[in-house]
Amino acid sequence: MPLRLHDTATREVRDFVPLRPGHAGIYLCGLTVQSAPHVGHVRSGVCFDVLRRWLEVRGHEVTFIRNVTDIDDKILAKGEEQGLAWWALTAVTKRQLDEAYALLNVAPPTYEPAATAHVPEMLELIGELIDRGHAYPAADGSGDVYFDVASWPAYGELTRQRVDDMEAAEDADPRGKRDPRDFALWKGAKDSEPRTASWPSPWGRGRPGWHIECSAMAGKYLGDAFDIHGGGVDLRFPHHENEQAQSRAAGQDFASYWMHNAWITTSGEKMSKSLGNSLLVPNVLERVRGVELRYYLVASHYRSHVEFSFEALDEAAAAYRRVEGFLERAGGTPAGDLPDALPDAFAIAMDDDLGTPAAVAVLHDTVRAGNSALAAGGDAAAEATAVRAMLGVLGVDPDDPAWGGRSDDRLTGVVDALVAGLLEERARARADKDWARADDIRDRLKAAGVEITDTPDGPTWST
RNA sequence: GGUGGGUUGGCCGAGAGGCGAGGCAACGGACUGCAAAUCCGUGUACACGGGUUCAAAUCCCGUACCCACCUCCA
Secondary structure, rough: OOOOOOOOOOOOEEEEEOOOEEEEEEEEOOOOOOOOOOOHHHHHHHHHHHHHHHHHHHHHOEEEEOOEOOOOOHHHHHHHOOOOHHHHHHHHHHHHHHHHHHHOOOOOOOOEHHHHHHHHHHHHHHHHHOOOOOOEEEOOOOOOOOOOHHHOOOOOOOOOOOOOHHOOOOOOOOOOOOOOEEEEEEEOOOOOOOOOHHHOOOOOEEEEEEHHHHHHHHHHHHHEEEEEEEEEHHHHHHHHHHHHHHHHHHHOEEEEEEEEEEOOEOOEEEOOOOOOOOOOOHHHOOOOHHHHHHHHHHHOOOOOOOOHHHHHHHHHHHHHHHHHHHHHHOOOOOOOOOOOHHOOHHHHHHHHHHHHHHHHHHHHHHHHHHHHHOOOOOOOHHHHHHHHHHHHHOOOOOOHHHOOOOOHHHHHHHHHHHHHHHHHHHHHHOOOOOOOHHHHHHHHHHHOEEEEEEEOOOOEOOO
């Protein structure tokens, strides 16, 4: 059963055939580091982290590149607004982003190139496009360089749009463009902009356009042809269309597969800063743990719209705790990840364009089977191992050190001793049939966040 | 105007011609001193109107509503 992935370019789910057997190269458009990340931003990171994990299970060595856009109009504007140097703003925002990814157990990419560190590569690519007749410096002396859309007949193929049908942007400033649809490869510096935000080029000082960054960096780290290019759906046009046009016009094959994750909306609308701070990752994590948020994201398909709600988030957290509860009851499992322990149905679901919802259903089926075995007095080691293997693929294994593990062993020891004392007291009360006293102890522990579970082998507790 | 996606039970969320994914919640039963946890059981859901078919949530036609992109937004 081959792994099949949905390719936006062909609009179908097709077999994944890597350019080099046993290897997969992925380029994911990262974020523009101009503001703190919200839940929607990290969904992309989580979706492609799951893809990466699954490719690895399937025996591929994965080279995963995720860029950082650290120079653009908004960054300059925001920096000025906040009285910060633009590069100071991006440094702070980048740290927030790293933290958000870490809180959701999104593995760091193989390499994370920053746009500002790759200006020479971009200039080289722009020069190549000019030489080939697909780009031109603006005639108005602005120092801008544009891609010549009319010179590339395939333009529009990724999103299947005809150039003539496209609505020209109303606010498009034609400046030195030959056609309003031509887009900037290089933007000449303006006097109002800080000098640190421009670099020398054959066309005068300036800075790169957005699209050229990704073409240059993907080419540098993955080569002229690579397997998968990913990002959010909104990037299909113009960003990805433009990237593909540039790279192919420069003679590169570029991506074999295009994968796009869907949105998270709130109140039916796209998440944005105007909706307030409530959905920033650190704020959401005041309500649920990182692993629970990640479970919520992974439980729906990456190409499906998710309407974010705290109610749904709470439900997901409850479902996840059920799984955790099973693992605790089942006792320990052998260490290490065990792809061999993955149920077939789980693998089939994942092979079908990362069918995480069906995969999660298998997870729950296995948990129920394990719980049944335990309820019947048997052992559930096989189920527990399978569950942990599945959770590992989804990046939500509770024992993954990424979640921080036991916060403080000494403290845990202290609490354990205190709770043990109270449980002994309760056991005496129960033996005396002093139910009021027994229940009082249980209620007080519960109020403190300690849940008591009576088992045939005596009570256990968890937080 | 062009392009793409959607509308599934109280809620979330899969599926894509026949066999009721899974979760959360609810109700009944088992277990328990009572609970909790767990197990067992309980649902004739697929926007609307037509059509095709032995069979439609799934295909076709039409309608309504929603969303995204065509602006340097994951």
